[in-house]
Amino acid sequence: MVKETKLYEALEVDPACSDADLKKAYRKLALKYHPDKTGGASSAQFQDIGHAYDVLSDAQKRQVYDQYGEAGLSGEAGPGGMGGLSPEDLFSQFFGGGGGMGGRGGRPSGPRRGKDVAHGLKVTLEDLYKGKTSKLALQKNVICEKCEGKGGKEGAVKTCNTCHGQGYRIILRQMGPMMQQIQQPCSDCRGEGEIINAKDKCKTCNAKKVVSVRKVIEVHIDRGMKDGRKIIFNGEGDQAPGITPGDVVIVLEQREHEHFRRVDDDLYYNAKISLVTALTGGKIHIKHLDDRVLVVDILPGEVIRPNELKAVMGQGMPTERHHDFGNLYIQFEIVFPASNWTDAKELDQLRSILPPAAPLPELPKETLTEEVVLTEMDPHQKAKAERGHMGVGDDDEEGGHPGVQCAQQ
Ligand SMILES: [Zn+2]
Ligand SMILES: [Zn+2]
Incomplete structure (x- = not known):
């Protein structure tokens, strides 16, 4: 006895049906409701059929669904749950992919976007004042021209049958009452989603589909640009098949100026x-x-x-x-005079020119006074006094705490 029958109903089949029955039912309904046939956006029916087939055609998922219903399938993002395919991808995979009705890569969200790459560019304050054009050499991946990003000869690249081109497989593990779903890289294709025979591999890119090239870009530093300013080169990031390259972002880093x-x-x-x-x-x-x-x-x-x-x-x-x-x-x-003034006559001259010093306050008669003089300090003493003046205090450079020394004596 199955817990729910909604997915079986979507495909108009009996819960006890065989895999072959499922396939037949999906083929019939998917063709009937495909957006290209109905002449509109992907219909709810098409979505439902896709989701139902995505689950039921997978023996493990079907098992989970029969036992726990939809609740057992939740837990991962994506329209089909469990990292399933979008109805469009499922459809193209089912009917052989490539070309025709919404082939692989025809995801509704458009192609994936590659990462932006940021590079720092050191500039001087003079550069920012006068403006400058800097040439910057970057290493970047571009689509291999020899194989046009296919990785091998025409027709030599086959979608992996084990993972159906996904590059990963879903493994279910029982965790108490719930099934935990784990994505594992497909071992048959090493997560690539496709298989190329060694002899058919593109020699230029070694089946990597991209090659690394050196590209020199010209960075125009405008007058007045500031430290941290970003200059963006649209689409100059790494290329890869099926993705829109990201941007190269140059970030200006101003060096400190001497003056x-x-x-x-x-x-x-x-x-x-x-x-x-x-x-x-x-x-x-x-x-x-x-x-x-x-x-x-x-x-x-x-x-x-x-x-x-x-x-x-x-x-x-x-x-x-x-x-x-x-x-x-x-x-x-x-900058005050470096040497001390010794000529008494000059001092008198200065005194006669400069404004008089502020008079000392009157002291009460009974005040006890004592005359003291200023002393030059040796450098060590001076450094210590300066630290004290700044409130840093003595840093025990004589070794050990004074209190500790006392205790030892
Ligand atoms: Zn190549
Ligand atoms: Zn695979």
């Missing part, structure tokens, strides 16, 4: 100027990304303070649409 830092369309530049320039004005040179030298005028009397940021408008990066430029921001580092 400029880019943020959006603006450039940042650190300029070192001497104390005298900061106080009395002068000129600095900035070599730009197109080798122009910007002569920057620091006006006399315009005091530049340490870390002060000033802008040069319109001297940043070009914007990608070329209508505009970002700004150049200059941050100033003031």
Whole structure:
């Protein structure tokens, strides 16, 4: 006694019918309801017949269905469950495939799309400023011209009978009350779905259907493009029979620049100027990304303070649409005189010119005071003091924890 009869009803057969009866029934109904015959989209009947035959023509699936009904078949994607064929593929397989009514590969969803391949392309900030065309050599698979992607001589390529060209087989395994379905690569065709006799194999591609070629592509880097920008070459990915090649995606990776830092369309530049320039004005040179030298005028009397940021408008990066430029921001580092001032007369001169220092606050009369002097430190001591100043603390470079040392003594 079978659990359900829906699939048998779809094929208008008795649940006790033979394989030959199933085949006959499917042939008759599939031809009757095929979209090419009915002159329209795939009808519900055609789908139902296909699904019913897909299940019942497989001894194992039929066994599962008889025992558990449709519920036993669920668990895998696809219209037929259990990774079954679409009604169209089933039909073409049943009637010999290739050509005619919706041959193999005529899946309703269209051909499969290959993977996109991404490549990084290192560029300099100069490249992004001026624009550039880079040639890039890629290794890619193309359809073998000799066998036109068939893998062998005309007629030598046969669909594998064991897996009917699927390249895999469904194995059922009992897991408690449920049947677990496992896909295994077909051993007869090694998962290829087809069999080619050794002597008929294409020598050019060794039956792989594709050959690897070197292809040079020209990447146009437009002025103003940014780090991470993707440039897409449609359909330049690997070719393979029955698939639409994916894209080659070139991703720009900007190398760090020695002097400029880019943020959006603006450039940042650190300029070192001497104390005298900061106080009395002068000129600095900035070599730009197109080798122009910007002569920057620091006006006399315009005091530049340490870390002060000033802008040069319109001297940043070009914007990608070329209508505009970002700004150049200059941050100033003031270089103080390297040597100490020893001439008392000069010090007096400086004191007379520079604004007076802020006066010390008045101390209460009873305050206890002590005069101390500043000392130069040796490099080791200085490094330690700097770490402490930054809040990093001592990293025990003397070896061991001070507390531990005490305990050992
Ligand atoms: Zn070939
Ligand atoms: Zn096979």
